[in-house]
Amino acid sequence: MLIGIPKEIKTMENRVSMTPGAVETLVRRGHAVIVEKGAGLGSGLSDDEYVAAGARMVSADEAWAAEMVIKVKEPIASEYKYLRDDLLLFTYLHLAADKKLTDALLKAGTTGIAYETVQLPDGSLPLLTPMSEVAGRMAAQEGALHLEKPKGGRGILLGGVPGVAPANVMVMGGGVVGTNAAKIAAGMGARVTIFDVNHARLQYLDDIFGSRVTTITSTEPNIRAAVTQADLVVGAVLIPGAKAPNLITRGMLSTMKEGSVIVDVAVDQGGCVETIKPTTHTDPTYVVDGVVHYGVANMPGAVPRTSTFALVNQTLPYALLLADKGLDALGVNNSLKLGLNTMKGRLTCAAVGEAFGIDT
Ligand code: NAD
Numbered sequence: 001m002l003i004g005i006p007k008e009i010k011t012m013e014n015r016v017s018m019t020p021g022a023v024e025t026l027v028r029r030g031h032a033v034i035v036e037k038g039a040g041l042g043s044g045l046s047d048d049e050y051v052a053a054g055a056r057m058v059s060a061d062e063a064w065a066a067e068m069v070i071k072v073k074e075p076i077a078s079e080y081k082y083l084r085d086d087l088l089l090f091t092y093l094h095l096a097a098d099k100k101l102t103d104a105l106l107k108a109g110t111t112g113i114a115y116e117t118v119q120l121p122d123g124s125l126p127l128l129t130p131m132s133e134v135a136g137r138m139a140a141q142e143g144a145l146h147l148e149k150p151k152g153g154r155g156i157l158l159g160g161v162p163g164v165a166p167a168n169v170m171v172m173g174g175g176v177v178g179t180n181a182a183k184i185a186a187g188m189g190a191r192v193t194i195f196d197v198n199h200a201r202l203q204y205l206d207d208i209f210g211s212r213v214t215t216i217t218s219t220e221p222n223i224r225a226a227v228t229q230a231d232l233v234v235g236a237v238l239i240p241g242a243k244a245p246n247l248i249t250r251g252m253l254s255t256m257k258e259g260s261v262i263v264d265v266a267v268d269q270g271g272c273v274e275t276i277k278p279t280t281h282t283d284p285t286y287v288v289d290g291v292v293h294y295g296v297a298n299m300p301g302a303v304p305r306t307s308t309f310a311l312v313n314q315t316l317p318y319a320l321l322l323a324d325k326g327l328d329a330l331g332v333n334n335s336l337k338l339g340l341n342t343m344k345g346r347l348t349c350a351a352v353g354e355a356f357g358i359d360t
Pocket of ligand 1: 129131132133135172173174175176177178195196197198201218236237238239245247264265266267268269296297298299300
């Protein structure tokens, strides 16, 4: 199959959908890969590395003319002109939040397979997990940074020093983001408490972390008591398909320490802190009632090289299957079939259909 890798053109997007190593794997399997010139530069991957891996460097128009186009972000308006009925597009689509793109894909008859709806039998989302891992680890790092005085924080070191107590870190939600945030915060020496409503998850976290973290059932009284002692709060809650619940209310802020920090990773689902709003890497924080709020909605964007490799590790097996078998791959892999969002002008993903009131 002829596979195209366009350069990402969405603002501040520096990831690329295939690394040279992944290209080499596809080429060895007998596929041809064309990569837009400069596509990997944002992730520190040169055109020469792609050529050495067997790719041909081309223009955007040529890359988009391939049989299958693999991307990172959903096509933006200036890319709609490339959509066509014999195109297989494999990328993050997030259609429920983007009616214009949905209409463009349906009008063009493009087959769109969305990373975010590929689902394993246990319900997990393997192509979202790597970005949650990155964001979770970054949350502890960003929290530590913003606790520094010049950044507006309380001026404390997350891990303390001999003779001085470390910071108290509250992690709201012990899923992928929360577990990764807890791991780094505990690794830096902080006192970490994870809150979750899922008891089986708390048992698992208790087993893997042992005495390095405390687990607490996420109830309003437990949160209200703990928040007064917190130096850093990480928001990492997810209720699939719903807005995140407001676990930290506006009223609780006034009970928090001056200069404490909230990193609400769940901001992309509305956040689990009542006062959180989306921010950007260029201006990541603001202060409410003396509490520093960090609400960057695309945290992995700050570490594009790590994020690119993490994403491609997970997408490559599916890309190989699609390249080898074309759409027959959907018949042999149900997880991939769940990724199918649009085909021949029809919406094929129930959750997206529900968002727009369209039958699938
Ligand atoms: P996940 O499903 O792995 O974990 C969510 C956890 O929240 C689960 O363990 C669940 O039991 C728990 N939970 C649900 N209700 C709760 C409550 N009331 N109190 C405490 N815990 C509760 O999800 P994830 O992959 O860890 O993602 C978490 C959030 O981070 C999502 O909103 C995701 O979109 C977001 N995210 C943001 C970025 C970013 O750059 N800002 C990047 C990746 C992921």
